[in-house]
Amino acid sequence: MQRYFVEKHVDNKIEICGExxxxxxxxxxxxxxxxxLCCTKEGKTALSMITEIANDCVLLEVEEWQEEEKELPVSVTIANGLPKGDKLELVIQKGTELGAAEFIPFIAARSIVKWDSKKASKKVERFKKIAKEAAEQSHRTVVPSVVEPCSLNKLIEVSETYTHKIVAxxxxxxxxxKANFASILSRLQKGDSIIIVVGPEGGLTEEEVEKLRQANFVPCSFGPRILRTETAPFYALSAVSYETELMR
Amino acid sequence: MQRYFVEKHVDNKIEICGExxxxxxxxxxxxxxxxxLCCTKEGKTALSMITEIANDCVLLEVEEWQEEEKELPVSVTIANGLPKGDKLELVIQKGTELGAAEFIPFIAARSIVKWDSKKASKKVERFKKIAKEAAEQSHRTVVPSVVEPCSLNKLIEVSETYTHKIVAxxxxxxxxxKANFASILSRLQKGDSIIIVVGPEGGLTEEEVEKLRQANFVPCSFGPRILRTETAPFYALSAVSYETELMR
Known part of the structure; x- marks a missing residue:
């Protein structure tokens, strides 16, 4: 059944407008x-019937609130060093399917692309749309957030609130x-938050890794093969799901 | 250091020709x-020095055979129902990085694209090139194989030699x-082979799943979210790596 993320609902009345x-x-x-199916901002899902189609809006009435457990038991934030081309779109689309809660791109030392503020806000709008569509398609109950690129210092500042910090x-x-990542994942508890930093093409510099280490990020390998900047988040998210959703 | 997959080597002499x-x-x-670095057909890696550049070939001499463990301890075959567009290219590129041993596309009931034999052989040539480049880039010692699309019946016939059979x-x-996949992976032993069948867009039909069940394929979920046809292999390969390379 088609699902939509809705902005507004008052008790059992839902209004969907716009696109x-x-x-x-x-x-x-x-x-x-x-x-x-309507998914509310609070992460609840309602089987809903269309009652009226008016101008640019559709009115619905909730028939049944559903119990769905579609979200990872832990909140995973993916922080990619700004990569070239449309790689970030791929990370956001697939990362949303794989359960990410949040995407924070950051300007890494080896990031080649430059985004001015106009380009950034346009890009982020597009990323949000990709995240929303991927969330609908994968039957998630929450749309992950995507923010504008920040500096590494800002990222480190933001990271203070997370339970676990990882740098690939x-x-x-x-x-x-090979032990660090599995050791962290095996200790994950429901409600924990993890931030996973992944370098751009060419990787993070030693200085960046050192800075992250000092901010208590744990350097982890995702297996013996070298993964591209857009592939590492898939590995990390899949492993978190496997450990917390399938194994336990 | 740049790495190349080499066709020929006689003792410590290596010849690289062509592209x-x-x-x-x-x-x-x-x-x-x-x-x-030269990777031989036997999966060995040699630090090699160029001794001569002649016409279209480069001659090298092995300085040191290296011990590298870059390959998954189990052999994973990804069998995707033929998807639309360039999704198979993405599966092969990322799947190679994530350690797949083999890709077998098959013509599923809901596959929309049709490949005639001319198109198929051209496509497969392109896929092989993608696999080779991704193997070099991810520092693998073996290039995964890619074969031309087959029927589901043929796939089932081929699957008889595998230790474990999974259908997503x-x-x-x-x-x-949620238990099946983790249960199979936890029992994996070095040298085992797994074949993982993934439907095309729109999924497998009930008849196809039934046919696979009868051929001892175990239906598995990869978590509570619905993954696209090209995302499911990433999940499966990452979980196999996490289970066999990081956790143990």
Whole structure:
């Protein structure tokens, strides 16, 4: 069944306006009496019936609040060093499917692309749309947040509130380090938050890794193969899901 | 250090011809005395020095055979129902980075694309190139194989030689099944082979799943979220690596 993330609901009355309303009417060709799933800002899901289609809005009434456990038991933030091309779009689309809670791009020393503030806000709008569509498609109940790129210092400042801090560091993979990541994941508890920093193409510099180390980030390898900047988040998220959702 | 997969080596003498030779000479601008890593067909890696550049070939001498453990301890085959567009390219590139041994596309009931034999062989050539480049980039010692698309019946026939057979089935995810995949992975032993079947867009039909069940494929969910056809292999490969390379 088609699902939509809704902005507003008052008790059992839901209003969907704008692009999603057009999708319901023009693309899905739904009318009064048809049903969709509505996910609220609080992460709840309601089987809802269309009661009225008016102007640019669709009005619905909740038939049944559903118990769904679609979200990872821990909150995972992916912080990618700004990569080239459309790699961040791929990270956000697939990362959303794989359960990420938040994406924070940061300007790494080896990031080649430059985003001025106009470009950044346009890009972030696009990323938010990708996250929303991927969340709908993968049956999530929450849309992950995407913020504008920040500096490494700002990222470190923000990281203070997280339960676990990880930096993916390929030198660790080359050295054969393999215990850190599994050790952290095995200690995860429901409600924990993890931030995972991944370098851009060319990786993080030693200075950046040192700075992160000093801020209590643990350098981890994701196996002995060298993963690209856009592939490392898939590994991390899949491993978190496997450890916390399938193994336990 | 740059690495190349080599076809021929006699004892400590290696010859690289064709495109890779051009890459060494024209792109990397290397000359006699420069060093590269050569990966042989047997999965061994040699630190090698260029001794001669002749016509379209580069001759090298092995300086040191290296002990590298870059390959998953189990052999994972990804069998995707033929998807649309360039999704298979993404599966092969990222799947190679994540350690897959083999890719077998198959023609699923809901596969929309049709490949005639001319198109298929051209596509597979391109896929092999993608696999080779991703293997070099991720420091693997073996290039995964890619074969032309086959039927589901043929796939089932081929699957008889595998130690473990899995079918990713989103209905299992919706039903909340979560034990099967972790149970199989926890029993994996070095040298085992696993084949993982993933449907195309729209998923496998019930008939296809039933056929696979009868051939002893175990239906597994990869967590409670619905993953796209190209994302499921990333989850599966990451979980296999996490279980067999990081946790143990």
């Amino acid at each position: 999603d309303a057009r999708h319901i009417v023009k693309v899905m060709r739904m009318t009064s009496g048809d049903k969709v 560091y390929e030198e660790e993979a080359k050295r054969g380090e | 890779d030779a051009r890459h060494i000479v024209k792109v990397m601008r290397m000359t006699s005395g420069d060093k590269v 089935y989103e209905e299992e995810a919706k039903r909340g099944e």
